Amino acid sequence: MITYQQQPPGSPETLVAGDGDDYIAPAPRVSVQAFCETAETAAAVQAAAGDRRMIKAHVRVQMGGMAAATEAYRNSPTPNVIMLETESRGDAILASLDELAEVCDAATRVIVIGHYNDITLYRELVRRGISEYLIGPVNPIDVVRAVSTLFHAPSAKPVGRIVAVVGAKGGVGASTIAHNVAWAVARDLKLDAVITDLDLAFGTASLDYNQDPPQGIADAVFSPERVDTAYIDRLLSKCTDHLSLLAAPATIDRVYDFTPESFDPVIDALRATVPCVVLDVPHLWSAWTKRVLVGADDILVVATPDLASLRNAKNIIDMLKGARPNDRRPLYCLNQVGVPKRPEIKPPDFAKALEDEPVAIIPFEPQLFGTAANNGQMIAEVASTHRIAESFRHLAQLLTGRSESKKARPSRLPPLIGKLFAR
Template sequence: MPEKSEILIVSSDGALGASLAEAVKRETDIALAIHSGGIEAAVDATALSRASVLVAEIDATRRDHLLALQSLVARGAGRPIVVLVDACTDAVQRWFFQIGVRDLLRRPAAGADILAACRRLLAGRLDPPSDYAEVTSFLPAAGGVGNTTLAIEAAMQILGAHPDTNSVALVDLDLHSDACADFLDLEPRLDFAEIGDSGERLDPQLLEAMTTRHASGLALVAAPSVAGQLRELQGAAVLRLLDVVAAAFQHVVIDLPRMWHPWTDGILVGSDRTFIVTDMTVPGLRFARRIADQVNGRLTLKAPASVIVNRFERRFFPGAGLRRGDVAQALDGVLAGEIANNYQLVREAIDQGVPLQYVKPGNNISMGMKRILFARQQEERRAS
């Protein structure tokens, strides 16, 4: 008989525990454990080790509750956690996702709703891919720096190195434009209204229906924009989307918007690599440096965010504009590399709706992105 998955609820509210127990009692594959001391009392290590998913009820206005939650997440060693909370600020919500909370439910929450949230997390936990996706995010330092072009090029380079089915997904989260779809001449099919406010209706089958496939094999996950309409999404819906995408693909490339959203921090924290894209101008270098310093100082990333200087032009003579030494000095310690300026190639590729390699194989933009993406592997090969 298969072992039951155990939900551990951390709450001093007896009525909440009873409600969840009532919902669970008919389930043959779920067990329930209750830590009645609440978030203030340390959870027993043995009970924590048995749990498959955690549910914690907290007061988001109390600093001791927030610190206790952070400790619980750390001790949970990657176990998915659902937080039950009253209305909280965007800043607190961002912090929840930053520390690793996987779902938020507003109090009072019915036992059936809590159980459904736990089942969604368990579905992802119990049926993961052999290797969870490597996530690479591209964040523009300013508008018009070529972030989408480089995100697409990165996805194509990764696809070239890993040409398997469901190898690479490109996720366009710049919700006020569907540039990725336009650049690749594809139809954006993602419908956030269909997947639900918290992404609760999204599963692998629905994701497949909302994914557009390029002839190269690249999968595009993008929503159509509506002129003159601003769209703001719940952080839970965006992070749920990325969870499902990351479970279905080996590599995920994310095109982020310039505007910071409540869910941006959570995406950066969950990314394996973060590239800040800028251009070869003094303001552009300053913007990128500032963003890199703030992101690296404020968030605990898997790897420090670094900067890609797009439209780089090599200049040898003083007085002819910025030179490579100026770029290296301005971005000392955070420079990932440069991408050559090749406006004509980019414009032709966009007009044709094809990747850069289709217009000119081995072009300088593609080679520059390849060097940046695979620099670590190249260094390891040389060292061995």
Template sequence: MSILGRSVSAKPAKRSGAAEVAAFIADGETENSLRMLVQEQVMTFTVIRRGSVRDAISYLGTAAPPRVLIVDVSSSRLPLADIDELANACEPGVIVIVIGQQNDIGLFRDLMHLGISDYLVKPVTTELLRRSISVALGGQSGGAVRQRTGKIIAVTGARGGVGTSTVMTNVGWLLANKIGRKVALVDLDLQCGSISLMLGLKKQAGMMEALKNAHRIDNVFLDRTLVHHGERLSVLSAEEPLGDDTRYEPQSLDKVIRDLEQRFHYVMFDVPRRPDPIYQHLLSQAQIRVVVANPTVASVRDVMRIMKMAGRDDIGQRLVLVLSHTVPPSQADISRRDFEKAVGRRADHEIPFTRHAMFADNAGKLLAQRRCPATDQLMRITDDLMGKRVVQRSLIARLLRR
């Protein structure tokens, strides 16, 4: 018998040894409903265990990612935080179904915003599970299937020369080489970008042409244009002549985002500080907007303008403010306290001045590969982008429950 009415030629699991469906359920009634469905549909390649989001995360750390992951948040005091933590452990492309007890439209919308495919409220019947899994696996028409995709991060500077590209390149390298995530760095300074230069890579031709002709962007284009730095870090960049017209439509960038987020855990854009539609469009699309500033009055003014344009933080979208010291301290600098008071919020991170950064590019060695206080701060930024702060709040909540 075919699984949920699908033919046996349906798309196989992503990797050899991967379960088609893996479920972590908190109660016996829901577990029995799922086991009845598995037996009825002869679903031989499934994993069903008692557990929570934490157990699902542990499973993903040792097993090949399933096509469909079902998690139970009934016992979670912070379900959104737990699902956000799960998202950082999930491979892009995994379809996530969440089961819970709260019949709350606000929670449903927030979970969908985080990229889940469906939210089922208990009691969950066999028929309800059948429909949800069938849609997830493409067995029935239910609209577009929502898959877990990579996180989009836009990095921009309040002013030029504040270290925006340095921060992005080093954090991307740390995500790939210290955390083990698949990372794509996209340099949108199409004429004078420095990310490939920092990594010692040659730029491939074709990015500008594709951005002006969005229909040409596909997996073949990405395979040809992406330049790889090791196994997990890839770069998309260009070096167009200074006299060329490098304008393109925001819709072309959307196509790049959609294709890259299906392949990478993190897609980071180095966004040049220009008041054009591309700049505003990308800041509105990114889940995380990283703004890098130096401790000057001019930076204070421009940070406030960027924050006003970006809008307030929301579920699945937030702004991270980084105070960067790229030159030795001078009398023109203002204190961190005065900076924060002026912009009306705290800086999330502060990178101290280090002479290593001045020579890192020429030496062919990234700042993240050195040992210094600035590297420690870059690692903290990396943890923050992964949601480690959310993890800490979630951990505290679990301890309070005991």
């Protein structure tokens, strides 16, 4: 039996990146220096520096407020962004800003954190070129949003959404689930999607989709200077009208060692043009896999009902919750449930240990999955009405924050009217 959890509408868990005003774009590679007057604000800025959206920014927090900033920049260049906290009022703030302007580069953007809600002051700050005025106390997410807004038009909705799927251990079927979820996103939600195979040595996406593309993700990763949206578009292999594949070479003629930032250009280019990008993340732990997971908009951890999966899933989810305090917690599903004669950890026990319910429980169906794999097809192609296919559709909806339009209930009036006119 397949079961899944539906998040209640309007709950905090349903607020996901990409849903209108809740989306905060990642900050670019900029330097940010904050001069605070209170320990609370300094802590908030420091916490914001650890947010996944600020991973490319270089943030430095100091105390002393506006006076310390003015003194610091007399003999040193100013950064891209300066954040200034002040407990002063109107004219005192403007006087301090005038002193800072004498030593501040014209291109530097300034965010002021004040403690008084004064519309007259706000208008004067805007007239003098201040980029943003925040009223304290501020939260880390307020700081992240303020920095992000400086470099991204607030009215421009994001194009892409990054969904990462990773296995709690090897052999749990994470790649199969990633491929089927991407298929459901494209076919059932009618959303343009790209499935990206990050397992360059042993990836199976090209086999599962019955594709043999001459180029793929390796071409982009090993030539980062060439990566842009047009180049990535040329590397994509078309699977369906709405689904494309960025395939792995699946060869071992070279060693695939990557720096933490190796996949950043590829993911950024995909995010800029594709509404949904599903990352098939291999089961290995390195700097680049951690960076990919932390930077994703949503994460699905795939586990089987055994002790090793339970331990690993808990470790992965706990780590990601700590690294992404302002995001929805990673989701997880149980796969290959009900293997004959295999002792298993029951889903309620699994949920108790992880302090969260699985979003899907997928039964062990070797005939169905084996047929699909050998034919290079998805589950929905082999058995479109099967409950497992419905489970993948549910996961697609949950991970993209979208839902299918409800089908209208058939009315009894048309047949009745037809019978009347037939007389």
